[in-house]
Amino acid sequence: MAIRERLSGNEAVAHAIKQINPDVMPAFPITPSTEIPQFVSTFISNGEIDTEFIPVESEHSAMSAAIGAEAAGCRTLTATSSCGMALMWEELYVAASNRLPLALALVNRALSGPININCDHSDSMGARDTGWLQIYAENNQEAYDNFVQAYRISEHKDVRLPIMRKTIRKPMITLFRHIQSPKVLESIYRS
Numbered sequence: 274m275a276i277r278e279r280l281s282g283n284e285a286v287a288h289a290i291k292q293i294n295p296d297v298m299p300a301f302p303i304t305p306s307t308e309i310p311q312f313v314s315t316f317i318s319n320g321e322i323d324t325e326f327i328p329v330e331s332e333h334s335a336m337s338a339a340i341g342a343e344a345a346g347c348r349t350l351t352a353t354s355s356c357g358m359a360l361m362w363e364e365l366y367v368a369a370s371n372r373l374p375l376a377l378a379l380v381n382r383a384l385s386g387p388i389n390i391n392c393d394h395s396d397s398m399g400a401r402d403t404g405w406l407q408i409y410a411e412n413n414q415e416a417y418d419n420f421v422q423a424y425r426i427s428e429h430k431d432v433r434l435p436i437m438r439k440t441i442r443k444p445m446i447t448l449f450r451h452i453q454s455p456k457v458l459e460s461i462y463r464s
Contacts, residue, residue, distance in 0.1 A: 275462040285413045286352070286378050287312030288463050289420035291322050295376075296347035299327035299338035303357040306380035310352055332357035336364035336377075343373040348424065350375060355382035355389075358396040362403070368435040369404025374427035377405070377437045378420065397437065406436040413459040 300310035316322045329335045335351045342349040383389040410416040427436040
């Protein structure tokens with residue numbers, strides 16, 4: 274039976290990850306996606322999931338570790354935003370060309386200098402031609418649902434591609450728009 278509760282977008286994604294119970298999650302903190310690995314590491318330390326959490330020194334390292342783990346046969350995911358996504362771009366092509374079905378939670382945030390914490394799609398649109406499937410979510414419920422579905426899609430024998438789940442407020446990676454979804458509480462139904 275579904276549980277109805279109020280969760281932020283980041284919490285909803287973390288609960289989806291908890292339900293998936295991946296084998297490996299390498300991650301490096303970057304605003305506004307930092308809460309996702311924080312929630313997941315709390316689930317791990319509380320014994321709620323048995324995922325191997327790998328704290329790395331950069332987003333490039335996070336994707337490199339995810340590619341290595343997925344190539345070794347582990348169900349793997351990571352999370353990032355903005356400039357962290359830009360630092361991963363080189364590795365995104367490697368994951369797609371090797372047809373590795375790993376998942377990435379991308380919390381959309383503008384790419385700019387010196388700093389911009391506003392929401393736009395420059396991070397995800399920069400990666401649109403990398404061979405990754407991209408899924409966009411309109412609200413926290415879709416963020417949760419899309420992440421749960423992401424592995425079923427990316428691991429399908431006819432697909433076998435990495436998938437980004439983007440969490441955004443309006444519009445297959447799973448992505449969400451950070452100004453609205455990650456921090457705003459909404460009622461969602463989860464298993």
